[in-house]
Amino acid sequence: xxxxxxxxxxxxxxxxGTLTAFLTPVLILLTLLAALGHVPDLLAxxxxxxxxxHWLVKxxxxxxxxxxxxxxxxxxxxxxYDLGVRADTLVAAIVYAIAVAASVAAAAYLLLx
Amino acid sequence: MxxxxxxxxxxxxxxxxxxxxxxxxxxxxxxxxxGGWTLMMVWGLARLAQGPEAWAAxxxxxxxxxxxxxxxxxxxFAVYHSVTWFNLTPKALPLQLGEDFVADRVISGAHFAVWGxxxxxxLLLAGAF
Amino acid sequence: xxxxxxxxEVLRYNPETDREPHFxxxxxxxxxxxxxxxxxxxxxxxxxxxLSYRWSCHMAVCGSCGMMINREPKLACKSFLRDYQGxxxxxxxxxxxxxxxxxxxxxxxxxxxxxxxxxLIPKQPxxxxxxxxxxxxxxxxxxxxxxxxxNCMLCYAACPEYGLIPKFIGPAAxxxxxxxxxxxxxxxxxxxQQEIAATEGVWxxxxxxxxxxxxxxxxxxxxxxxxxxxxxxxxWYLEHAMxxxxx
Numbered sequence: 001x002x003x004x005x006x007x008x009x010x011x012x013x014x015x016x017g018t019l020t021a022f023l024t025p026v027l028i029l030l031t032l033l034a035a036l037g038h039v040p041d042l043l044a045x046x047x048x049x050x051x052x053x054h055w056l057v058k059x060x061x062x063x064x065x066x067x068x069x070x071x072x073x074x075x076x077x078x079x080x081y082d083l084g085v086r087a088d089t090l091v092a093a094i095v096y097a098i099a100v101a102a103s104v105a106a107a108a109y110l111l112l113x
Numbered sequence: 114m115x116x117x118x119x120x121x122x123x124x125x126x127x128x129x130x131x132x133x134x135x136x137x138x139x140x141x142x143x144x145x146x147x148g149g150w151t152l153m154m155v156w157g158l159a160r161l162a163q164g165p166e167a168w169a170a171x172x173x174x175x176x177x178x179x180x181x182x183x184x185x186x187x188x189x190f191a192v193y194h195s196v197t198w199f200n201l202t203p204k205a206l207p208l209q210l211g212e213d214f215v216a217d218r219v220i221s222g223a224h225f226a227v228w229g230x231x232x233x234x235x236l237l238l239a240g241a242f
Numbered sequence: 243x244x245x246x247x248x249x250x251e252v253l254r255y256n257p258e259t260d261r262e263p264h265f266x267x268x269x270x271x272x273x274x275x276x277x278x279x280x281x282x283x284x285x286x287x288x289x290x291x292x293l294s295y296r297w298s299c300h301m302a303v304c305g306s307c308g309m310m311i312n313r314e315p316k317l318a319c320k321s322f323l324r325d326y327q328g329x330x331x332x333x334x335x336x337x338x339x340x341x342x343x344x345x346x347x348x349x350x351x352x353x354x355x356x357x358x359x360x361x362l363i364p365k366q367p368x369x370x371x372x373x374x375x376x377x378x379x380x381x382x383x384x385x386x387x388x389x390x391x392x393n394c395m396l397c398y399a400a401c402p403e404y405g406l407i408p409k410f411i412g413p414a415a416x417x418x419x420x421x422x423x424x425x426x427x428x429x430x431x432x433x434x435q436q437e438i439a440a441t442e443g444v445w446x447x448x449x450x451x452x453x454x455x456x457x458x459x460x461x462x463x464x465x466x467x468x469x470x471x472x473x474x475x476x477x478w479y480l481e482h483a484m485x486x487x488x489x
Contacts, residue, residue, distance in 0.1 A: 007478035041240025072148030
């Protein structure tokens with residue numbers, strides 16, 4: 001029996017799970033407030049644009065997006081198996097690919113700002 | 114005497130044995146909402162990069178009733194994820210000071226406190242009040 | 243002493259005559275303070291001597307009488323009849339093959355237990371005349387909780403991942419490996435990692451947490467497994483991201 005390389009996928013899952021536990025609820029609350037007509041100041045175009053233009057914010061945003069999506073992808077993979085989808089390699093490839101592709105897209109959009 | 118062990122195949126039956134199993138599934142399904150909302154934010158970044166009109170259209174799209182319902186659901190699931198995650202943290206990260214282990218509720222409690230303060234700080238900095 | 247007639251529904255399976263298991267119902271006159279095991283003993287002694295099940299100590303120490311009671315893994319000797327209403331359904335432990343009636347085939351668990359080397363592998367073997375391996379109370383407390391396992395396998399019957407992935411080493415064996423890894427006198431972690439950090443080791447655990455909920459000795463296997471995951475992940479990243487640390 002050899003030691004597994006699972007830590008590659010589990011490390012970012014655990015980091016992302018912790019990060020989303022601390023951060024995601026309040027971020028959703030911000031967009032929900034905006035949706036309900038009470039737009040937080042930060043979401044005004046000029047402020048949001050200036051905020052996202054800072055390199056540190058860009059780096060942090062890509063990190064948050066990647067870790068959030070990766071941990072969600074990993075959970076979805078396990079849940080698929082739990083619910084009887086046995087094509088684990090295929091499921092893993094799809095969900096991780098979506099997480100990586102969306103993170104790369106986020107980085108690309110941020111570079112345009 | 115010949116042996117003929119009987120093997121019971123398992124599919125979904127375990128989910129109905131005890132409420133803890135659907136609760137676990139619910140916890141895991143929070144990933145759909147957290148992941149879905151994050152993808153929506155990536156879309157928001159794209160619209161932000163396209164200029165003021167695109168950004169305004171994005172904010173407008175957030176206001177549709179379906180989007181509000183989805184965000185409210187996402188918020189509920191995200192909170193459920195946080196609560197379950199912090200409740201389980203002491204198991205993964207026990208802390209032994211001297212001879213004794215720090216009580217689970219102290220470790221969880223510290224996480225909940227930081228979560229609350231951090232959320233408040235984000236709301237303040239984002240000018241939500 | 244009050245008496246009550248309890249309806250027991252017991253899953254029966256005779257490998258010589260049955261194609262599949264079936265329930266049989268017994269009406270058992272029970273005393274107030276009886277546990278499910280007492281009711282089964284009454285059935286065997288007075289109603290149906292062919293009923294097969296494992297038990298020994300009748301005091302939650304030997305770990306033999308694990309079974310599904312109303313679909314929840316329980317020690318029959320620790321399950322008081324007064325805590326149940328209506329018909330009580332008794333089945334062999336889930337996820338294990340049925341040998342006969344309530345007796346399961348546990349070869350898989352025993353083999354896994356062996357693989358994780360659940361015994362002290364001293365860092366430096368000492369001769370008898372060099373004295374004992376000493377340990378502080380703090381060092382003892384570091385792993386004490388994980389020594390309480392009685393190998394009753396309730397955690398395996400509670401764990402859906404074990405049910406779905408039979409190769410998974412599972413809660414009790416992994417917790418015992420962790421118990422020795424946490425022992426200051428032990429030097430066998432590298433050997434055990436070969437098994438427990440393998441894919442079918444700790445990595446099939448999804449932290450359902452059911453193992454810890456059903457454990458009659460409060461070992462908290464779920465905690466042990468998460469700690470193994472974190473330590474194995476740190477190992478991996480140290481080894482691969484900082485190769486200059488390798489010897």
